[in-house]
Amino acid sequence: MTGPVVVLENVDMIFGEGAADQVHALKEIDLQIEQNDFISLIGPSGCGKSTLLRVVGDLIQPTSGIATINGKSARQARLDQDYGIVFQAATLYDWRNVAKNVQLPLELMQFSRTEKDRRTQAMLELVELTDFAGHYPWQLSGGMQQRVAIARALSFEPSILLMDEPFGALDEMTRERLNLELLNIWRKTNTTVLFVTHSITEAVFLSTRVIVMSARPGRITADIEIDLPQPRNAETRSNVRFFELETEVREALRISEGGQENSRAPA
Amino acid sequence: MSESRQRIWAPVLILVALIFLWEALVTAFNIQQFLLPKPSAIVGNLVQVVLLDGAVPKEDPVSEISLDNRFIVVVPGEPTPEMQATMQEARWWEFPLGARRVSVLRGSNLTPILAASWFTLKEALGGMAMGTLAGIAVALATTRWSATREALLPFAIAANSMPIIAFAPIMNNWFGIDNPFSKMAIVTVMIFFPIMINTLRGLISVDNRSLELMRSYAASDSEILFKLRIPNALPSLFSGLKVAGALAMIGAIVGEYFGGPRIALGVFITQEAALFRFASAWAAILVACLIGISIYLVILLAERLALPWHPTFRA
Numbered sequence: 001m002t003g004p005v006v007v008l009e010n011v012d013m014i015f016g017e018g019a020a021d022q023v024h025a026l027k028e029i030d031l032q033i034e035q036n037d038f039i040s041l042i043g044p045s046g047c048g049k050s051t052l053l054r055v056v057g058d059l060i061q062p063t064s065g066i067a068t069i070n071g072k073s074a075r076q077a078r079l080d081q082d083y084g085i086v087f088q089a090a091t092l093y094d095w096r097n098v099a100k101n102v103q104l105p106l107e108l109m110q111f112s113r114t115e116k117d118r119r120t121q122a123m124l125e126l127v128e129l130t131d132f133a134g135h136y137p138w139q140l141s142g143g144m145q146q147r148v149a150i151a152r153a154l155s156f157e158p159s160i161l162l163m164d165e166p167f168g169a170l171d172e173m174t175r176e177r178l179n180l181e182l183l184n185i186w187r188k189t190n191t192t193v194l195f196v197t198h199s200i201t202e203a204v205f206l207s208t209r210v211i212v213m214s215a216r217p218g219r220i221t222a223d224i225e226i227d228l229p230q231p232r233n234a235e236t237r238s239n240v241r242f243f244e245l246e247t248e249v250r251e252a253l254r255i256s257e258g259g260q261e262n263s264r265a266p267a
Numbered sequence: 268m269s270e271s272r273q274r275i276w277a278p279v280l281i282l283v284a285l286i287f288l289w290e291a292l293v294t295a296f297n298i299q300q301f302l303l304p305k306p307s308a309i310v311g312n313l314v315q316v317v318l319l320d321g322a323v324p325k326e327d328p329v330s331e332i333s334l335d336n337r338f339i340v341v342v343p344g345e346p347t348p349e350m351q352a353t354m355q356e357a358r359w360w361e362f363p364l365g366a367r368r369v370s371v372l373r374g375s376n377l378t379p380i381l382a383a384s385w386f387t388l389k390e391a392l393g394g395m396a397m398g399t400l401a402g403i404a405v406a407l408a409t410t411r412w413s414a415t416r417e418a419l420l421p422f423a424i425a426a427n428s429m430p431i432i433a434f435a436p437i438m439n440n441w442f443g444i445d446n447p448f449s450k451m452a453i454v455t456v457m458i459f460f461p462i463m464i465n466t467l468r469g470l471i472s473v474d475n476r477s478l479e480l481m482r483s484y485a486a487s488d489s490e491i492l493f494k495l496r497i498p499n500a501l502p503s504l505f506s507g508l509k510v511a512g513a514l515a516m517i518g519a520i521v522g523e524y525f526g527g528p529r530i531a532l533g534v535f536i537t538q539e540a541a542l543f544r545f546a547s548a549w550a551a552i553l554v555a556c557l558i559g560i561s562i563y564l565v566i567l568l569a570e571r572l573a574l575p576w577h578p579t580f581r582a
Contacts, residue, residue, distance in 0.1 A: 059479050078485055085483045091476040095498040095576045104494070108484045136576045162483075 003071055005160060005192045006033035006056055011065030013051055025051045027217035038186060038193045040203035040210045044257055048218025049196040050164050056194060057083050057162050070159060081109060084153030088165040090145035092137040099133040102151045109156055123151035126185060143174035154189060163195045179205055183232055204245045205232060212249065214256035222252035304546040307338035312376040312550035317342055317354065319368040336375055336546065376547045379535065384554050387523065387532035390447045391515040394454020398511065401455065402462030410470040410496065427460040435525045445528040454518035458511035465507030469500025502577060505570040512562040520555060
């Protein structure tokens with residue numbers, strides 16, 4: 001694929017259009033994502049980050065504007081199974097054990113039995129859960145559940161990984177470890193990632209670009225290139241440039257929130 | 268381990284204590300058996316334990332001691348030939364206890380009560396099978412076509428508020444009073460709603476994220492049904508089945524109160540009560556209770572086998 005992976009042109013999303021309580025969730029969004037980009041969307045609560053992610057994934061259709069994915073419509077991309085999705089909640093199926101959960105998309109896409117087993121095995125190794133293949137979701141910690149969700153999303157090698165605050169419900173230590181794991185996976189699999197987060201540190205640490213959004217209506221207010229060296233690792237966090245970029249994102253968030261009474265920077 | 272043992276033994280001890288209290292109070296206050304028979308008199312209809320004290324010869328003729336549906340009978344000396352013949356016929360098993368012999372007999376009402384219970388159990392299970400199939404079918408249909416749901420649900424809810432058992436005489440008239448199908452029809456209608464509404468709830472109350480996940484894989488409606496909705500509905504289907512299991516025996520027995528073949532449990536109970544044989548009516552009720560509990564336990568076991576993944580069963 002040579003062209004950009006995601007192109008959004010003048011996308012507007014209005015919920016309950018015409019009603020007194022209509023919500024202008026997204027306004028005039030233009031965004032282009034290149035192959036192998038790791039893009040973070042950051043902004044105050046209710047700024048439409050998740051909505052934007054859902055528009056890209058064709059889980060909702062925009063009120064106006066065009067979303068083009070891999071050179072085709074978002075709907076066609078969904079039907080072609082171009083998306084791997086990870087939500088804040090792991091959303092594992094309780095009645096399937098870890099291996100069966102990872103296999104779910106492979107089953108639906110009619111992979112052969114040997115291929116299913118091979119990929120499940122490989123994915124569980126990737127997220128280091130091989131020993132837990134037979135466990136049921138309730139037997140796993142939150143961090144392990146989320147790793148299963150990531151393995152499931154990657155099992156069929158989607159060209160785009162959509163992640164909606166995947167580590168938002170986890171404790172700080174687990175989150176940092178999974179951040180590193182995610183970067184490893186991203187490097188190994190050559191996927192393009194669209195990542196929604198509340199955390200400035202997480203956004204700067206992971207991304208090649210950070211998109212800052214403002215709330216009501218949700219608009220892109222800044223697009224910050226993260227030029228930290230790859231591969232990122234624990235030392236990246238003590239890099240001077242890391243702090244500069246953090247400050248830059250924090251400033252951009254403050255400006256984007258300028259008009260609101262609630263001006264505390266998200267943690 | 269000791270805690271789970273305690274969970275079993277505490278209720279058992281309370282039950283045993285209550286039965287002894289019941290026996291003692293009825294004896295102490297000399298309560299008439301048509302008001303409340305003694306537990307031993309009830310059980311004596313089903314099982315009798317005879318203690319034969321052959322070692323002590325007695326001058327009194329033993330024939331004055333009657334078995335008479337008593338639970339525990341002590342017979343001093345040799346039993347009369349008549350009694351021996353009765354015991355021979357009804358004997359389950361016999362074993363020595365020191366110098367004595369203990370003979371366990373089938374109670375005089377055991378055979379008719381068991382036969383009646385089997386007849387009524389078949390009605391209950393037949394109705395349960397039909398009601399469950401119908402409930403699941405309607406739940407699936409209303410999941411598939413949500414327009415049907417909005418059109419049908421008010422009727423289903425209204426039907427649930429009706430005392431369905433009131434239709435029992437009508438069903439008896441429609442299908443024939445001696446035809447077990449008349450009772451099955453009552454049970455079917457009674458359990459349809461709890462099965463249908465529980466299954467439906469499980470089918471439609473699917474986590475929105477789970478659905479979005481399926482959609483992101485471009486899954487078809489039938490794939491979503493089989494891989495997401497149906498597994499998601501199994502726990503609530505089992506809740507429905509537990510309710511239905513209790514209702515099924517109620518429906519069948521009460522249906523028989525309005526008339527049925529002589530061999531039915533409900534008919535047996537009404538007849539015995541009408542003839543002032545309350546202890547044997549109680550014995551039949553006791554067996555009905557045990558059957559109800561057994562149905563519940565079987566459903567519980569099936570649930571454990573079918574849903575090993577369910578967090579309720581975590582060790």
